Amino acid sequence: MTWARLTFRLQRSSIGFAALVCLGLAALAAWLTLSLPTMLADCEGPGGPDQCGTIYLFGSPLGDATLLFNLGVGVAMYAVPLVLGAPVLTQEIERRTAMIAWPLAGSRLRWLAWRAGSVMVIGLVLIGVLAIAAEGLAGAEALDGDLGFAQHGARGISLVTRAALMLVVAITVGAVIGRVLPSLLIGVALAAGLSTAVASLPPYGVESTELTTAEMNGGSPFTTGAAYRAPDGRPISEDEANAISQAVYQEYSPELPPDSILPYSVSYGVAGSRYFEVLARESALLVGVTVLVGGVAAAVVQRRRPE
């Protein structure tokens, strides 16, 4: 445990912050996970889920806490790795301890493996706890128990892989910039970019199919697009669908026309049952990019001056 003690002493404020955020959010998730079933069971009675939804929004402590948790996870999954990763090298360079550490270690890569590796282990343990708690809460929130793509990226493995990539990006930025605060600021911009980029990548080449009504209503599918069908099921364009709708509405006005003579839309995407296929591809990609960025960090450390 010497490495853990030394790592903590070298970065106690950022590790303390990360632990506070991750464990605090995990505790909140655990409480919500335990409380939600009772709350939802209450809502099963008169009034049904719609009224419960209203109660969530307007004043229910559980509703507020769930919203707060989801917001917190969205920020923490990038903020925690950034706060942990950016100071790894910048502190050593700013305080000139790299001048002692690098000659002592003999190999800078060995030093980096120890220094960054230990922070990664601690960071991933903390993020892992949060990811498990978020997975549990998402499961409790899913009324039919089938999660599918619900909260993808903010729970379980998908959260850990994103956080790991951000951690390595933060370490690399710190290695390049060499100063804590600028690295944090540039890291915030990169986190926003990374978040947008990763959100736009699914479904990673997994073929989109027309989603059935059952697939749409249960198991949270990943939708990639929509198409229109004429009342007889023939594919039509959006303009055609609008034109038919206008004509039908005008014909029946002021009465509403029956649904059977109106065009309808269908959704394309990946059914929730194929979630793990997408998750596996995403994880492989993100881990690959993480290793690549880690290589860049190693190259920077090999070449840069220690001050």
Added chain:
Amino acid sequence: MTDMLETHDLAKRYRRGVWALAGIDLAIPQGGITALVGPNAAGKSTLIKTWVGFERPTRGSVRVAGIDPWRDRSAALGKLGYVPQSPSLYDGLSVEDHLDLARQLRPGFDREYARDRLAQLDIPADRGARELSGGQQAQVALALALGTRAPVLLLDEPLASLDPLARREFLHVLTDAVRSDGATALLSSHIVTDVEQSCDRLIVLGVGKVLLHDTVTGALGAHAISLTQRADAVASFAAPDGSRISLVRGTADRPATLDEVVLGYLASGRPSSVAAA
């Protein structure tokens, strides 16, 4: 003659109960350079910082030109120029910027005087602080202190990390400035040879107490070395050849060097010696 730096029963205890200073009475008269010598953790920096107002005394009082910095910090600081232990310059600022900063912060800061001092040492004014050598950074810190034209200069081990040539240059600038301005300087240092060259007075500090306070010539004249152990010795210590010699007051086998005077008093200040006394 007015005493420019005074302490009365000054004691300072840190949080963990360690006494850095334990009842110090000092009065340093106007003019000249006084060396403050002592081992690590003797309390030299703490003593200087109480005069600057950076450390609050646990007991007793301090005065700078008759002003208690804990009663009127502004007036006391107005009489002071200070060079910290490590130069601690602003990374993002050039030498010129530091002079501008000092002029902004300190009413009456003599920017041209400081600039001239640095120019004499060929330190480029447009060079960033990070790009300066350790010796040059120390010179900039000294120029900032000298530019205050303060009657009292406090220098907290500015020579510690300098090479011999840089030390010589630093002391030359300091001595020249003090002599020409009639200022009073207190220079804490480990290096006795430097003290001998440039200082008029000597204070030896050990385990939070003043072990010796005299002029350099007075200290040299009042002490001698005995090649045998003597009961009335200030202390005994090892000579470079390994034999034991004793520092005594008055006359003995040969005159003492300043190095031996300091070593003798430092030896007398060791905890075992204090206990024996």
Added chain:
Amino acid sequence: MTGALTWARLSFRQQRWELILVALGVAGTAVAMLYFAFTLDGMRAASPDCLRDLEANVFTDSGPPAACQAVLTAYYDAYNWGTNLANVAWLAPFGIGVILGAPLVAREIDGGTAQLAWSLSPSRVGWLVRRIAFVSLFGAALLAVLAVTSALLTAAMFPELKLSEDFIYFGRRDLPVVARGAGAIMLGVLVGAVIGRVLPAVLASALVIGLAFLGLSLGEDRWNASEATLQRFQETPGGSMSFDMTALAVAYGMETADGEFITYSEANERGMNPHIADENGGWYASEEDLQAGRLLGYDARLSIPGQRYPELVLRHSALAAALGMLALGLTAIVVVRRRPV
């Protein structure tokens, strides 16, 4: 004047990284705000038929004409960007407080330069005020730009509203953006002065600023609640919605049979359990109660009318500034008393 300029130059150099990055961030956001404000205005001018009276179009059974679909999609895309940018204007004062405030004194202590500065300056308070002045003015100027561009964006997003009498995007435009920023910077400086190390100060100030403004917001909610008026969702049973959308909503809940306003949480705590609402905004505990006409109360809220927007802007800004002044006073005490290392 020369002295002030010299001081500004030196202050800038001491924090140039943060100042440049923050300025770039604010400039980028402001440009984006102006771009989307002009885009929205331009779209309305180019397609008046599609974008006139949008609410009415959305709720018409036949929906908008087919030719308007593309325009509407583009319009709502721009509108969503506008919403996101307005959220940036809400977050920016706190972010700037952390980035510019926390390192101000912390770096001087961390880097040892406080020893130099505090020995040169006869007054530490004087040094502190001057040290803060430039950064505060710089931050306030940037936030003022953001506040103005955010107000222009809001006007473009809601052309039908009279923004000087409307609480829409309260805290995301106008003076509160600047006042919150000034308060947050001072809080950041205080945390930095107490902790004396840059990174811990940055992290701790994020928490402290968040908590301080949360406390301020809760305190203001109570103040506002004491002045708010009660509004039923429907003034008359079966009538149209009577909520004044220009007003500041202080709390949502229901008006009980005896005329008291309680939030939904309070209703649940009292065991009233409003589960079913009828078409008149009346709440019932169960289907049986609905059938039996055992009414718990009517949908209602507490609100402050839009005409009081300027007054509340000034009050909120004054409170944020007072929080900042309190932090500044505490910082002065810390700086005067603390060691420079």
